Amino acid sequence: MFKKMRKMLPPLRPLHWLLIVVICIVTCYWLLGVHLEQAFKPLTKIAVSSSSSLQSEYSVPADASVRVAPTLDNFDYEEQLVVLYNRVPKTGSTSFVNIAYDLCKLNKFHVLHINVTANMHVLSLPNQVMLARNITKWHKMKPALYHGHMAFLDFSKFQIAHKPIYINLVRKPLDRLVSYYYFLRYGDNYRPNLVRKKAGNKITFDECVVQKQPDCDPKNMWLQIPFFCGHAAECWEPGNDWALKQAKLNLVNEYFLVGVTEQMYEFVDLLERSLPRIFHGFREHYQNSNKSHLRVTSSKLPPSESTIQTIQRSKIWQMENDLYEFALAQFEFTKKKLMQPDNKHLQHFMYEKIRPK
C-alpha cells in the first residue's frame, strides 16, 4: 500500500525534502509564538483592567516584546490617584479633612467617608474584600480621598494591582488620651450641641488617674500602634511587642507620608508639593481659613506633673511614645530632605549623560 502511495506522488528530489523541512521549522516557530503570546496575556490584562476607563485608548502594539510596558505607562497617575487616610481619632484629623471638603469641588476630586458600623476599627473579612475592590474600581470617584477611622488594610492581599496612597497623622499619646477624655465629657466647638457619651461627668483627668478609673487607663492609649499595625489579632493586644514592630514597618514601607498633629502645616505643605492633583491650595487654605483649625476640645485641663509621671511609667505609654518618636523622626527627616543643605533652596534633580545620543 505504501508503495502504491509513493507511485501516486511525484518522485521526491533533495530539493523537495529541503522545502518540507523549511515549512516544518516555520510552523514550529509560529506555534511557539502563539504560546508565548498567551503566556503574556494575563499580565497585560491585569494592567488594563485596573483602569478600565483607559481601555478604549489602549491599543495592542505589534511587537510582543514591548507589550507589557506600555500598559503600565498608560496608567494615569493623576486621574487615578486614590489617597486613603485611615485617621486615628483625636489627632486633628477633622481639621485636615475639612480642608479637603472645602477644596474638593475646586480641585475636581472626591472626598468619601468610610463609615463602619458601631465605629469598629477592624473590618470583617468580607468587608475587607469589598472595600478594597470598591475603592479600586470606582472610577467615577477618582481622583479620591477616602477617610475613616479604620486600621491599616493591606490591599495587596486582594489581587489589587494598584494600591492606594496611604497617609496619616500621629499625636503625642498622652495629649491624644487627654483630648479624647475631655472630648467625651464636653464635646468640642465643631458640633457643640451634640451630647457626648460621658456628658455630665465632671471628674478631671488628674482625679481619674488618682482614682484609677478605666477611662484614663493607659490601655486606652493603645490606638496608634494598632492603627498602623493593621488587621492582625496581635495588633489589638495592648503591650504586644510584635504589634509595635509591625506598626513601624508599615509606617515606613506602606505609608506615603505620616505627619504629626503638632506640625499640621508642614504635613499639608509636603502633601501639596508631592501630590498637587488633590492637595493643591491646601497650604493657603489651612493658613487663611479659620474653619480648618476650628475644632478644639472644650474645657480641656492640662494634666498635672504627677499625672504625667504616673502615665509615663506605664508600658503602654512607653510603647505608644516609641511609635510617636519613630514617626516624628521619619517626618523630620522627610521635611529636611525637601531642601538643599543650605536650607534656602528646594532640592532638584535632572537627567544627564544620556547615551547613546
Ligand SMILES: *[C@@H]1O[C@H](CO)[C@@H](O)[C@H](O)[C@H]1NC(C)=O
Ligand atoms: C455612620 O452611620 C451611622 C448609621 O447611618 C450614623 O448614625 C452615624 O452618625 C455615622 N457616623 C458618622 C461619623 O457620620
Ligand SMILES: *[C@@H]1O[C@H](CO)[C@@H](O)[C@H](O)[C@H]1NC(C)=O
Ligand atoms: C462602590 O460602592 C458604592 C456604594 O455601595 C456603589 O454605589 C458603587 O457602585 C460601588 N462601585 C463599584 C465599582 O463597585
Ligand SMILES: *[C@@H]1O[C@H](CO)[C@@H](O)[C@H](O)[C@H]1NC(C)=O
Ligand atoms: C471665619 O470665616 C468666616 C467666613 O470665611 C467669617 O464669616 C467668620 O467671621 C470668621 N470667623 C472668625 C472668628 O474669624
